[in-house]
Structures are given as C-alpha cells and as structure tokens.
Amino acid sequence: MALITSLADLSVLLVEPSRMQAGLVSRMLEHQGVARIKLRETGAEALAALAEVGNDNRVVISSLYLPDMQGTDLVTAMREDAALAVVPFILVSSETRPQVLDPVRQSGACSIVAKPFNEQQLSRALYAAADYLSPPEDVDLAEKLIDAAVAAGADAVKFQTFKAEKTVTLTAEKAEYQKSMTGTNESQYEMIKKLELSDADYWVLSKHAQKAGIFFLSTPFDEESVDLLDQIGVPVFKIPSGEITNLPLLKKIAQKSKPIILSTGMATLGEIEEALNYLKQHGAEDIILLHCTTNYPAPVASVNLCAMETLRCAFQVPVGYSDHTEGITIPIAAVAMGACVIEKHFTLDRTLPGPDHRASLEPQELAMMVKVVRDVELARGNGIKSPTEEEEAIKRVARRSIVATRDIRVGDVLTEGDVAIKRPGTGIEPRYLGAVMRMKAKVPIQRDQVIQWDMIE
Known part of the structure; x- marks a missing residue:
C-alpha cells in the first residue's frame, strides 16, 4: 500500500x-x-x-x-x-x-x-x-506489535476497541496506577481519548494480522464496537473484567453467537455466576473464564492462582489466567496448574508513554514466556499414569530380576541362598520371590544367570 x-x-x-x-x-x-x-x-x-x-x-x-x-x-x-x-x-x-x-x-x-x-x-x-x-503512527506501532507477537510464537494478538465518549465521563478520575504512570494533569477521558483508534484502523490491523498468520482479537467496550468487531470477523469476543456487570454489553456480545473469553478481576463468585447465566440466556455457548487480579502491576501475593480451580469446579467451564504481574513466572505457574489461556500485556518498549507499558513484557521476554509455556503444556501431559515408550526401554536396564547365586542343577529345589536380586530387569521380578522359593529347576541354571519362569516349575 x-x-x-x-x-x-x-x-x-x-x-x-x-x-x-x-x-x-x-x-x-x-x-x-x-x-x-x-x-x-x-x-x-x-x-x-x-x-x-x-x-x-x-x-x-x-x-x-x-x-x-x-x-x-x-x-x-x-x-x-x-x-x-x-x-x-x-x-x-x-x-x-x-x-x-x-x-x-x-x-x-x-x-x-x-x-x-x-x-x-x-x-x-x-x-x-x-x-x-495511510495509517497513522499509532497503527504503524500496532502493526509492529502484531509482528512481534508472531515472532514470539503467540496464538493471538488482542487490542481494545472503544469510543471514549461511550466509555467514560468527561470528569472521571484515573486509577492510581494510571496516575503513577501518566500523571494527574488529565482525566481518564482525556487519557483514553488519545489511545482511541478509528474503525478503519481496526480493519487495517485485522488485515495485517491475517497476513502475518495470527488471530486478531480486540476487546469491545461499547455496543457499537461489538458490531464493528463482528463485521471484521473476530473469532472470539473478549469481555474485560470491568464490564462483567454491564448486562447490556454482555447481551450484545452473546447475541453474536461466538465463543467468549470472560475476565473475572474484581468479581465475586456471585457476580461471575450471574454473568455466565446471562450470557447463556442470550445465546452464548462456548465460554472460557479468566482468573485475574486487577492491578498494574499485581503483587505476587495477591494473585491467588488456586482460585482457578475454584472457578473450574464451581462453573464447569475451561479456565485460563489473565496476568498483570511483572515478569513471566506467574503465567508459567498458571499453565502448570491447568490454565487453558494466558493473556499477557506486552509492548515494544517499556519506556513508551501510556498507562500499561511499564507493567508489560518486551518482545524478547514475550518470546521466552511463550517458549516456556509450550514446554509446560507438553510436560502436563494427559494425566494418565503409565510408563512411556522410553521408560519401557529403560525399565529393562534399571529394574532387577531374580538371579542364581550358584550353578543350579535340574531338579534342585530353590532356597533363599540360591538366589539374589540384581539388574537387569529382564527376568522374574523380585516381587515374586516368595512364589519362586521351593520351586524346582527344569533346566540347568548357571551362576549369575537371570532366572525366567520357563526355567522352573
């Protein structure tokens, strides 16, 4: 172009x-x-x-x-x-x-x-x-973020879609973390108005993501944005923590009949239950809950990863984790505990102006997180406890068998002094030692020979 x-x-x-x-x-x-x-x-x-x-x-x-x-x-x-x-x-x-x-x-x-x-x-x-x-600089920066997400190996990249005037009042204060990162000389409206993209920008970003080979997602904060994203063709709708009680928005999203990812920061179990029931009443079927602590950055002690299991048991739906801690340790731990989705803020440069950059990963950190998450996913396995193919081969070397301590003649009755327990594990297992005692040799057995069942009777 x-x-x-x-x-x-x-x-x-x-x-x-x-x-x-x-x-x-x-x-x-x-x-x-x-x-x-x-x-x-x-x-x-x-x-x-x-x-x-x-x-x-x-x-x-x-x-x-x-x-x-x-x-x-x-x-x-x-x-x-x-x-x-x-x-x-x-x-x-x-x-x-x-x-x-x-x-x-x-x-x-x-x-x-x-x-x-x-x-x-x-x-x-x-x-x-x-x-x-001719996309503006903000869109150019967003396209670079998409490219960085692809390079890191992420499955999807997610933005936010909103109209400032439909989202916040002109005089609403900023959150404390926003004040600490962007100052106190502007309102929340003035801050997010500068971050607002046009409808055309989202079409451009969606197209760029499609060409790059990554899923394009965006969180809608108003009903008009829901329609825009649906027309663009987002495969999933993400509902942010702050909108979990916004029933008109939830209804609008549910009626699109697409999978939904619902963040649960700041929410009680009762509020989560109400939101889930409301979404289902209006057509939503596939819903994933994200456990989340709404703070930027979130202290590690406030994360409460065990709440993921609470959500999973309470609502019988897949559960993931939206992370606002610094670094990559906590999202990796969440995957180890069964999180099916990880949401993590990232930026090209933590020194860039804006409310979230300082609590975000840079590209090389994102790539490391993705790599370790993939390893942990593989390591979790299927939960069935059984020997692997590789273990079966090692088992023959690492386990022990019943072995003759002397040359045994045909007809000799085996006693404790006639046998020992040694590697390899290719013969009769030691757990059958009691059964072997007082049995007779059917064939000659040499000293230090592994004893097989067909050698005795």
Whole structure:
C-alpha cells in the first residue's frame, strides 16, 4: 500500500448504474485531481474489477441501489474477502432511513455521502478514504506489535476497541496506577481519548494480522464496537473484567453467537455466576473464564492462582489466567496448574508513554514466556499414569530380576541362598520371590544367570 500524499494518488472504482450520475461524479473526481477512475454498473462487475492485480490505493464509490445487489451487499462481500477487507468504501445515496443506512455503516463503509452532494462533500469523503489507506503512527506501532507477537510464537494478538465518549465521563478520575504512570494533569477521558483508534484502523490491523498468520482479537467496550468487531470477523469476543456487570454489553456480545473469553478481576463468585447465566440466556455457548487480579502491576501475593480451580469446579467451564504481574513466572505457574489461556500485556518498549507499558513484557521476554509455556503444556501431559515408550526401554536396564547365586542343577529345589536380586530387569521380578522359593529347576541354571519362569516349575 503506497503512501497517500494527495487525492491524485487514489484509484477510484465508481459503481453507478446511472450514466448521468456517473458522469457527474467522474467530473467531480477529475476536478479533485483523481485521474485513475474506473466505471462499473453492477456489483458483480465491481467485484471482478477489484479482483484485478496491480491496483493500489483503491477506493470504491458506490450507489446504494445497483441492478444486481445493494451497496450493503457489495461492501459486505468486500469485507469478507481478505484481499479487499481494507479497501475504503464510500456510499452515495439519497436514502436517509437509519434502518437502511446503519447496516451499510456496520458492514464497513468508511463514509456515506447524501445525494444530492457537492464537490466539497465528496472531497471530505475522499480524504477520509485517504486516511484509511495511510495509517497513522499509532497503527504503524500496532502493526509492529502484531509482528512481534508472531515472532514470539503467540496464538493471538488482542487490542481494545472503544469510543471514549461511550466509555467514560468527561470528569472521571484515573486509577492510581494510571496516575503513577501518566500523571494527574488529565482525566481518564482525556487519557483514553488519545489511545482511541478509528474503525478503519481496526480493519487495517485485522488485515495485517491475517497476513502475518495470527488471530486478531480486540476487546469491545461499547455496543457499537461489538458490531464493528463482528463485521471484521473476530473469532472470539473478549469481555474485560470491568464490564462483567454491564448486562447490556454482555447481551450484545452473546447475541453474536461466538465463543467468549470472560475476565473475572474484581468479581465475586456471585457476580461471575450471574454473568455466565446471562450470557447463556442470550445465546452464548462456548465460554472460557479468566482468573485475574486487577492491578498494574499485581503483587505476587495477591494473585491467588488456586482460585482457578475454584472457578473450574464451581462453573464447569475451561479456565485460563489473565496476568498483570511483572515478569513471566506467574503465567508459567498458571499453565502448570491447568490454565487453558494466558493473556499477557506486552509492548515494544517499556519506556513508551501510556498507562500499561511499564507493567508489560518486551518482545524478547514475550518470546521466552511463550517458549516456556509450550514446554509446560507438553510436560502436563494427559494425566494418565503409565510408563512411556522410553521408560519401557529403560525399565529393562534399571529394574532387577531374580538371579542364581550358584550353578543350579535340574531338579534342585530353590532356597533363599540360591538366589539374589540384581539388574537387569529382564527376568522374574523380585516381587515374586516368595512364589519362586521351593520351586524346582527344569533346566540347568548357571551362576549369575537371570532366572525366567520357563526355567522352573
């Protein structure tokens, strides 16, 4: 994806069945400096054009009503195609009803321009599309985090998706750990507003994760973000500890019918039970609980890993661990105790500004944690106690057998003085010594020879 420095860098696919309207929009685009314009009349023709190789910095401008489909269907088809998931989509329509336009927004349109429109309105939509194609520094940093997670061997990378104005009041205070890490000169709203990404950014990050070969997840903090992440196609919804009593949000997530990971920091067993029951009542089936201590960093003494077994026994669901301690010792211990999921904050550099960096792992630490977690997972095994294939071979060398202490003739009755217990373990086991006594030799047995059952009667 090339850097967008002006609208002249854009390549526009205009999907418009009306030749008059297509001509009008084309002239507006040309006046804005856009020289690469393709015209198509139907959704199928548009998708075929988008499949062509070598068409960087593409933007789709489409009418709502096409001969073979609606604009909603076109943008949905684009978002479901990995190669087209981040292509900006601008809808132009005279339609004003929310029930018609909202599905287009939820499907991933970056702008909706109302007909009739002027050149200035179209220009604003094009510049929004240009921003979509030129990720800001925050997105570049996030892409580097994705790459670091892949290099470390993680299974998934998770972000947070929120609209600050829907999440916190303008005057809400920051938590003490946030104050210690980012100061006291701003409110919680001002702090998280600076961390907010656009909808387009999440499409870009999802696409980057897909190309890198890692699952893309993000925690939604509001219902609009739930719809966005569902449209992007996250395979799992993560519910943070602070939202465990937010029943409207839980209902919205449950109705998406996707697996759920629910963090339980700050929660009582009663609150966890209520949240689980509510999620299940509204369609959730596959739920994993994460034990968690909500503090940054969390003191080791406050972790209480044994609570994982309490959750497992109380609710009969898989249990993992969301770690906020420093270092990698505690999450590794959690895996040894049966945690099926480990969530851990990481950063490219602990000196970066922000509330969580100082309590996060750096890439080399994350890689070490993943390596040790994989080893512990293998070491846990299946819980069945039985000799391994390797042990069976060693057992023949390390165990003992009943051995003759003298040359024994045919018909001799064996007594305690006739035998000893020595390696290897290829003959009669010592536990049968009592049964061997007073038995007769069927064949000659040489001194220091391992005695087998077919030698005696």
